Amino acid sequence: MLEQVSKALATVVFSYGGSDFTVAKLIQIPLIILIVWIIVRSLGKVIQNRIVSKRMGPDGALLFKRIYLVLCIIIITFTTLEVLNIPLTAFAFVSGAVAIGVGFGAQNIINNFISGWILIWERPIRIGDFLEVGDAKGVVETINTRSTRIRRNDGVHMLVPNSQLLENTVTNWTLIDNMARSFVRVGVAYGSDVKLVEKLINEAIVENDAILKDPEPSVIFEDFGDNALIFEAVFWVNAQAESNVRKVKSDIRFALCDKFAQHDVVVAFPQRDLHIDGELTIKR
Structure with a gap:
């Protein structure tokens, strides 16, 4: 039985460049690569965790991991071929196949692959942005x-x-820093004390701890609207997502509602005056 297995493994599948490719050799190649690759991936995760723990940042860790894996793939490939005495010329057909693939639609894959390396290297976009x-x-x-x-x-x-x-x-939004500029617009009824409105809006801004003191927030009397006097509160916040900004704007609106109610400031709403010329005739 063992002799039959040994004979089967020693069977030459094909020969190239003076080297015989037996069944055993063809089985050894993927097994060796798989085992070494598992070890390399495990070491890569350990190294990446160490880098992140040193506060290098997830982008730097990802870039190092990519370079590490590429170098390991090259080393594993050449080492495996050298140990098995397989000449590189045996894989000359691969280059031809790659060239054909590029010609028939692999351009997008290669384009995205190179773009990924550019994103990691130049860092116009980072993890967490x-x-x-x-x-x-x-x-x-x-x-x-x-x-x-x-x-x-x-x-x-x-x-x-x-x-x-x-x-x-x-x-x-977070390329340079986490600072984001936003605003809250509110309309009050005509006849309102504009200085009081400005004071109340300023109080609502100052009392919110999420709003930055530098750059300084401001209140702008934006316009005389059709139905309201339009005011705008402009401010800066530290925000890593849009939800952070929306939460701050919501808190300011809640505060404005309370302050306006306490000082009898009316939030305007659309109104229309209807003028009828002539007499109304009511038929019964």
């Missing part, structure tokens, strides 16, 4: 080889090809 891509807004969770995974505000994950993030206009 809050992006606005088209109509979607969300936080970057990871930058993969082909696409970037973004978690939208509604909790849904969105995969965006890396090339689109480089070729299209993308709004990065």
